[in-house]
Amino acid sequence: MPPAEPPRLHIHGLTKRFPGVTALADMTLTVRPGEVHALLGENGAGKSTLMKILSGVLKADEGSIAVDGEALTLRSPLAARRAGIAMIHQELQQVPELSVAQNMFLGRSLRRAGLFVDRARQEALAAEALAPLDPSIRPEAKVRSLTVAQRQIVEIARALLDKARIIAMDEPTSSLTPSEFERLAAVIAGLAARGVSIIYVSHKMDEVFKTCSRATIMRDGRRVGEVALAGTTEGAVVAMMVGRELAAAAHRSSVRPETVLSVRGLTAGTRVVEASFDLRRGEVLGIAGLIGAGRTELLRLIAGADRAESGTIAVNGRPLTRPGPRAAIAAGIGLVPEERKRDGIVPQRSMVANLALPSMARFAPRGLVRRRALRAEAARLLAEVNLRPMQIDRPIRLFSGGNQQKGIIARWIAAGSQILLFDEPTRGIDIGAKAEIYGLIERLAAEGKSVIVVSSELPELLRLSDRVLVMRQGRIAAELGRDALTEQAIVAHAVPQSVPRSGRAA
């Protein structure tokens, strides 16, 4: 063990078994005071199990946890909180209709005469905790009115009220814009400077390298290594995570001359304004832009999930006349949404039922579903997308994010879709599955299907796209061909103030 000062957090020999799987095996993790420590690993590596044990939700079968040299048994979430361990979840657990201060004191409100909530004191204390983080957040504002980034700050402030010594953050930036990420990074650095230790769980390597000083890498429930991030590279870390080197594949183009999709003047309020573009057969068209630039909205309009006020969508020269997803699906359009849990899957239904949803009519030509035919085809398609585990009757919610995504892709292959719309296709998906999703998108294009990819990850767009549209404030601000495609060019067109009104680049 290093010097005189005990580590802030020392986890040793932690083991957790579930029926059939060992989620954690002899796991070790050491975090120093005031350190920002990344916890890295693919989905299923055991990070969430470790976080759950650390927050007192689950109990370990073996092993020890010590905070500042003091051994602890974390019997309940309350015990973890008392020990100074706070958890900031990926999906924030707040009550939108209550105020910031009410949320911060939820379940432990300050009382006057033991009966009445002392709002004034709560709000004063909340303001005090918020001041060093983001003074613009008013304690009396309703949480509903805050941005996701601000809500996160509220959670952090709440942790500080608890005198947290360790704050664990699970994918904290998954819905933040780049500028919001910069703010959060500054807040994290400030916390570390005050001696708070941060455990930072993320899939985004560039952010991890910017925010954290050391990283513990997990695979299959074990620690495979601990590294100082200053002395290593993203490639080396990823190789440790997946246990092999990932080939950085070059872009492959399968664009053919025919136009399959023509969008003209598509408008919905101020979210999407006068969007016009063509998509060719076998093309992968990237759409870049900041969050709120109208990218998701544009995809939803094309997929029929929302209704446009004006404009036309034509597939193979035939305009879509009826609104709604059914008409779009019949025309060969399929949407792979960003929020899988909310918009993609029916969680308790099986993989095969989720796959068959848009194609039910085809699988039930005379009213009753032909289950054998359906299962045979589903098994074939799911094997093609490399579903793991290959259990088509398993409820889809039990699959990892990457495998749910494969199921949704297989759904549209089964429906015979010719145009696939991907909204942040690899969000919340681990690195190994990410490469598989890229491979699938490229294969779809090679087979002559056309693809639109909305992504906030510029390397992803650069890798996949034959062409990129940059959206800004609801409009298509620029079109970048493969030759003009750089991260700098995308950012220059995506950010409102930095661009002179240049119209469209080549």
Added chain:
Amino acid sequence: MSTVTEPPLAGNAAPSPGPAMRLRVSVRDFGTLIGLVLIVLVFAVLAPGFLTERNLLNILQQSSINACVALGMTLVIVSGGIDLSVGPVAALSAVLAASLMVAGAPPGLAILAGLALGAACGAVNGALICFGGLQPFIVTLGTLSTYRALALIATDGNPVFGVPRDFRAIVNGSLFGVPAPVLVVLVVAILAGLILRRTPFGEYLLAVGGNEEAAHIAGVPIALTKIGAYMLSGTLAALAALILVGRLGAAEPILGNLWELDAIAAAAIGGASLMGGKGSIVGTLLGAVILGAMRNGLTLMNVQAFYQLLATGLIILFAMLVDRFARGRA
């Protein structure tokens, strides 16, 4: 306990034996069955005359009306909704069918008219929910009063007497010793099971109740699916009303009071989730029989009505608690 109660779309890779729905009993249904067996065993000991063939058939007959309503309710609950208006819908249909028969219409026509009115009432519920953008609870709470009022207004509050003998004979008849209402409900249950497990509509019900937004994007016709569920619920409420009219020989405008609660109870005991996306036809049937057996047994034991109500309440809470703990905390 397994957490998976949803039978897969097909059992396993083995070829399916035939067109008929195989009786697939999930872990959850098995639990409901054990509950029923326990209740039967207890009453077999405590209540003399409980475990006779005649009394058991009696229980099935008494349960058939609730089972019929509860099957429709199950489909609505699976779609993520609730139908509080089943009782008044039943009353309206009963009054219409009885009045037609009293006026000399052939029973067949009167039955069709009653069922059609039930379907129409359900369609109104569904349309208000889908196109009015209102919560199912609120809509059917509103139509609960509205339909009841219409039934009372149409009859001036008086029962319709004089239901013809031939109609009553159908309802009170039996085949191989099994009462006609029991057979009717069995047929309805088989059809409901086919709908839920083997048709696109059934898959849509589960999808809409499981995640409406995802179902929408996947091309499920949301409005048609929901309206269809409420129409089936209305139709089955009407069918239950016709059975009751046949038994009583009259149609009362206050008929069906609190039917919605019994039906919801049967569905919930049978494993339907009021959050939607989950429900079992076999479970609902067992749930209805559990409630019927309880009442029958307690009556045989000469237990006061107050205590019967208490027992019903406790059995519902008990079933839900067992269910909750068997599935573990979410």
